Amino acid sequence: MMYQARRNRQRSLTWTMPAPAVSTPLAHRARAHPLVDEAENLHLREYESRVKASFGRIVPVLRKISSLQHEEDFVARSQEIARQELGIELPAHVLERAWIDGLDMRRLFAASVFEIYHRFCDDFFRSDPLGMDRQREGEFEQFLHECGFHLMDISPCADGRLAHLVRYVLRLPYRVVRRKSYAGALFDVEDSIQKWVETELLRYREGRPNTADMPTRYLKVVAYHFSESDPHHEGCAAHGSNTVKAATAGIERLYAFQRAIENSFCCGASISLLMIGVNTDNDAIRVHVPDPDGQMSVERFIDVAQIYGATSGLSPSEARQNITALIREQQPAVTEGMARMIERLVIGNLSQIDYVRSYHGGGYSDIGHAEQFIGVGIGFEEIQLRNMTYFAYLRTVEEAATDVDVGVRIFQRLNTSRGLPIPIVVRFDYHGQVPGARERAIEHCERVSRALHERYGELERRGLLHTLRVIRDCGSGDVIEILGSSLDGPVTIDGSGA
Numbered sequence: 001m002m003y004q005a006r007r008n009r010q011r012s013l014t015w016t017m018p019a020p021a022v023s024t025p026l027a028h029r030a031r032a033h034p035l036v037d038e039a040e041n042l043h044l045r046e047y048e049s050r051v052k053a054s055f056g057r058i059v060p061v062l063r064k065i066s067s068l069q070h071e072e073d074f075v076a077r078s079q080e081i082a083r084q085e086l087g088i089e090l091p092a093h094v095l096e097r098a099w100i101d102g103l104d105m106r107r108l109f110a111a112s113v114f115e116i117y118h119r120f121c122d123d124f125f126r127s128d129p130l131g132m133d134r135q136r137e138g139e140f141e142q143f144l145h146e147c148g149f150h151l152m153d154i155s156p157c158a159d160g161r162l163a164h165l166v167r168y169v170l171r172l173p174y175r176v177v178r179r180k181s182y183a184g185a186l187f188d189v190e191d192s193i194q195k196w197v198e199t200e201l202l203r204y205r206e207g208r209p210n211t212a213d214m215p216t217r218y219l220k221v222v223a224y225h226f227s228e229s230d231p232h233h234e235g236c237a238a239h240g241s242n243t244v245k246a247a248t249a250g251i252e253r254l255y256a257f258q259r260a261i262e263n264s265f266c267c268g269a270s271i272s273l274l275m276i277g278v279n280t281d282n283d284a285i286r287v288h289v290p291d292p293d294g295q296m297s298v299e300r301f302i303d304v305a306q307i308y309g310a311t312s313g314l315s316p317s318e319a320r321q322n323i324t325a326l327i328r329e330q331q332p333a334v335t336e337g338m339a340r341m342i343e344r345l346v347i348g349n350l351s352q353i354d355y356v357r358s359y360h361g362g363g364y365s366d367i368g369h370a371e372q373f374i375g376v377g378i379g380f381e382e383i384q385l386r387n388m389t390y391f392a393y394l395r396t397v398e399e400a401a402t403d404v405d406v407g408v409r410i411f412q413r414l415n416t417s418r419g420l421p422i423p424i425v426v427r428f429d430y431h432g433q434v435p436g437a438r439e440r441a442i443e444h445c446e447r448v449s450r451a452l453h454e455r456y457g458e459l460e461r462r463g464l465l466h467t468l469r470v471i472r473d474c475g476s477g478d479v480i481e482i483l484g485s486s487l488d489g490p491v492t493i494d495g496s497g498a
């Protein structure tokens with residue numbers, strides 16, 4: 001496999017993309033909110049700037065290389081430019097054929113996206129740039145238990161503008177919180193039931209994350225999204241940019257999960273529900289505060305953007321008291337544990353609102369889609385950045401055809417309308433301690449890749465869709481393993497390429 005062999009030769013190379021200058025908060029604006037963690041904001045900004053700059057330079061660099069394709073030392077000069085400006089090497093076989101067929105810019109573009117994704121992943125899993133230290137993660141787990149929860153399971157929309165929900169928008173430790181994304185936040189009820197059963201079994205058999213005799217609950221959260229600046233066009237595509245429809249569907253899916261547990265296990269009391277909305281213009285959230293039975297209203301919520309303005313001039317203790325009062329005012333019957341959890345989410349979001357005010361002028365310039373690639377399969381815990389990836393969690397293309405189709409339509413506007421291909425990373429994580437797990441992950445990966453090329457055959461024939469096949473042993477904490485890509489040729493039965 002040409003792509004895999006080339007990647008194996010390059011594994012010793014380091015991430016050489018020069019880090020861009022990190023802007024500091026605007027000096028002329030009012031002081032930060034009293035509850036904002038400015039040090040963390042600066043750290044998160046450095047990471048976001050570095051990673052997004054590496055993807056953002058692909059097109060300018062390829063344009064520069066394209067202008068050299070008739071030069072005598074074209075291949076050597078192209079590789080030198082790619083190494084210096086992108087920190088990668090380009091596929092030599094594509095460069096070497098330029099004098100015969102012309103330079104295949106679509107293949108070079110897809111190869112560049114895949115190479116930088118690989119480097120980005122290696123950096124993430126080796127250096128853990130967004131991780132909280134183990135002490136802080138342990139403190140959050142203890143906080144969960146004190147609030148009356150043993151697991152927090154969040155289902156955001158698959159839209160790339162929510163990809164940073166856990167680590168940035170809510171400021172939670174990504175290793176502790178479960179995240180699975182679905183188009184429209186319409187999570188798979190059966191999948192959540194399976195996770196609930198798995199969690200309960202661990203509690204009974206191993207006492208993880210706590211013992212089954214502790215009166216804690218499984219906290220299921222839905223995160224829908226909307227756009228205040230362009231509500232009829234930049235809201236959730238799965239719900240026709242209708243915010244009320246998106247919120248209503250989220251609540252209905254939560255209730256369906258709760259009823260499913262009650263009907264199957266007669267213990268609905270072990271489920272707690274929460275729904276939040278995210279304004280993708282500026283990351284401000286709204287929280288629909290539930291009563292003890294999990295009942296929520298689409299029309300009633302607390303708006304953290306308003307809280308930011310109302311409490312910015314207070315002391316930290318006064319701001320916290322104000323937030324607590326607002327939560328109780330919105331839903332007097334809210335449980336103490338849920339109120340504490342919502343307060344934590346509100347305070348975390350205050351830092352993110354300040355982050356967007358400091359580094360993005362109060363609102364993102366890319367209020368619409370600007371993702372770099374589509375991610376399908378199971379995994380992608382490293383994607384914690386806004387507008388980096390459109391997710392479609394699946395085991396087969398057929399079971400998530402709607403989610404994948406939405407992603408492809410988005411990239412037809414982003415990429416193919418400009419003549420660029422749609423890069424799709426097919427990824428299946430597995431637990432290495434389970435016999436045969438790696439082999440099954442490879443089978444899933446190859447099968448889904450073939451299905452994608454069959455479903456979008458016309459795009460593939462025009463060179464407008466390429467896939468990268470990836471697996472990872474998530475139990476070992478190791479980096480991803482590249483199986484190959486469509487850049488090597490058509491996907492064959494054994495996945496080796498042409």
